[in-house]
Amino acid sequence: MNSFTFTQAPAVAAAVQDNLAHEDAAYIGGGTNLLDLMKENVARPTHLIGLKKTGLAAIESLPDGGLRLGALATNADTAWHPDVEKRYPLLSQAVLAGASPQLRNMATDGGNLMQRTRCYYFYDLATPCNKREPGSGCSAIGGYNRIHAILGTSESCIATHPSDMCVALAALAATVRVSGPHGERTIAFGDFHRLPGDAPERDNTLEPGELITGLDLPAKGFEKNYSYLKLRDRTSYAFALVSVAAALELDGDTIKDARLALGGVAHKPWRDPAAEALLIGQPATADTFRRAAAQVLEGAQGYGHNTFKIELARRAIVRALKQATEMTQRTDDNAFLNSNP
Amino acid sequence: MSHVTQAPLGRPPVALAPTQPVALRINGALHSLNIAPWTTLLDALREYLDLTGTKKGCDHGQCGACTVLVDGKRINSCLSLAVMHEDSDITTIEGLGTAEQLSPLQQAFIDHDAFQCGYCTPGQICSAQGLINEGRAKTEDEVRELMSGNLCRCGAYSNILTAVMEVLDNQQAGLPAGEWSAGAARPHDAPAEAPKQ
Incomplete structure (x- = not known):
């Protein structure tokens, strides 16, 4: 791991400010993917912003009959939450199909959206990868690509998004809540992640400094x-x-x-x-x-x-x-x- | 507060590494450290506090050897920074029982020979304690699934499963901790002879 500084942000606005004040800063939720990438030298942020004290861990009902998942709610707390189990069992099932109990206890819902591909060339610094190093080439095309994509690929990248939870969130038409330098906004789930096109280094449509604060599920949960x-x-x-x-x-x-x-x-x-x-x-x-x-x-x-x-x-x-x-x-x-x- | 240190035990201080203070409550005792922010919780336990019961296996969250309990929930200590746990209550294998008074899981692992080399055992036991705290797994298949974050290269899985099931069964049968013993709640599984020490 490269050296970096760490601060525990007291609130969302402070976290965003702290991010803008540093070059190459990153938010850290559970850290299960980010720290792994940092150990592999794939991610090299110089400043980490902890989010534990930002008050984003709640799961609460919305007036329209929907449910709001705080970005810092853990995957385990989400999957076992009585409202999620009862009203959105598809989501519960998808979360429990991923990772291990230990990882689900650490990993956050916001972090789940932000996790990066498990393409082995992305992790291997010795090989070209357009996602890791734009313009260097794609080693998976023409290489070993058993785990790779079959839909929406480009000549630059055939990596897949690794999440289970996000597949259920896409089906349930969730909304991503975001806070950033220009205030708050919402992103329809289908518009959050990107196709690779000619910029596979960008996984999603977040702007610099923006932080996921929550996920809103519509009232309709297809629980039957x-x-x-x-x-x-x-x-x-x-x-x-x-x-x-x-x-x-x-x-x-x-x-x-x-x-x-x-x-x-x-x-x-x-x-x-x-x-x-x-x-x-x-x-x-x-x-x-x-x-x-x-x-x-x-x-x-x-x-x-x-x-x-x-x-x-x-x-x-x-x-x-x-x-x-x-x-x-x-x-x-x-x-x-x-x-x- | 037990002690303050700036370098891993028995090693010279790392030159120029910026440190920051963190107070960790581990097995009931508060430890104040000044450590580099990139120190994982696992390295803080092993290298700074001499709590070497927690093992480093893969160091990438894949094997579960580093499992500890944070506020009663099992996590991989290798994928977490020590500075993220300022207000946490951390329990390691050293905090689950004592040499004189083993925890029910520790005793069950011995009774059922639930290990060979033993390297994954502290992680297995902490993970099993987390599983029991969660209260979700009841059947053997459920225990197998919810212990899938802990690998055992020796392949002692069948005995690990027996040990965890025994503690679950004893707990469900409502036996007081003092009367927990091998096969108490499952006579059909009782060993033919007394377990060898």
Whole structure:
């Protein structure tokens, strides 16, 4: 780790001011990803701003029937929160599918949005990587790319966003609350993370100095029919090769409303409104689900080692929608999650 | 307050490293340190306070050997800075029991031979204590899932599982701590002979 200074910010405004007063400053929530990147010399901030005392850890109901997750609420406190378990079980399930209990006790909800790709070339200082060092090239294209993206890629970068939680937040249409040098603003979840384009070094649309203060969930939680299906090389403590957050509102056998988002396939959580439109108003059958899956994967491109993800994602979407309809097995073979609806 | 130090124990001070004060409450005792801000909680415990029960395995949050309890919740001390824990109540393996009075988990690990080399054991036990504090895992499959943040290169998982289940079962059966012993709540699992010391 490089040397740096550390201050514990007493409040949000002070944290933002402190950030602006330093070159290469970074906010630190739980630190589970940032400190790892600093140990690898991938991240080299010269000043860290602690957020523990900014009062952002609360989870509270909103007047419109929604729920606000404070940016400093831990992943564990979020997943086990009675309102999240009852009203947004899809979110609870996605959070519990990620990381380990120790990491979930440290990692914050705001930090989850800010975590960076686990592309092995991004972590390896000895190889070119446009995300780490703009203009140096992409080692994954033409290299070993089994875990890489199949949707929304560019010639500069085929990295994936690693989060499980964010896939559920995309499906649930959360809103990101942000505070910065120019005051407060909100960002629709789908607009928060970016596609790589020709600037893969930018993961999201935050402006310099801006701090995530919370996440607002709309009232509609799809608590009756949902599924977070995560497919990975082992059934616990591994990143997704492909994951699917499926949420349905059913009227008998007819789909009244639908949400569909994928993880492990793109530079951002991949929600597909066109596929959702193909589900709405249709019977909840395998044929309907297959049409939606075909829509999601329409522009998919494999890069060799990861080409299997196209068919894997297609089947995962069908299975997740079926599970959401029937409320049968919830996730992969994770017994803990399956036994706790 | 136990002692003040500016360099790792037994080592010369690091030249020019800017330090800052931090007070850590560990196993009930307050320790005041002046340390560089990049000192992880794990390094503060091991290198500055001689609490070497907490182990450094991967140093990247993947193996769980460094697990300690912060305000009763298990975390990876390698992925946390000491300066982030000014107001925390930290419990390490040294704080869970004493040589004369082992904690129920420590006793269960011995009774069930839940380790081979022992390097991951302090992290396993702190993690299992966190799991018990959480109160979520009840079945063997649930314990396996919620212990997945702790790796054991020796592969002692089956005995670790037995040890953790025993403490959970004893707790659920409402046995007072003094009567907890191998197989007390699960006669069918009782060892055929007394556990060897």
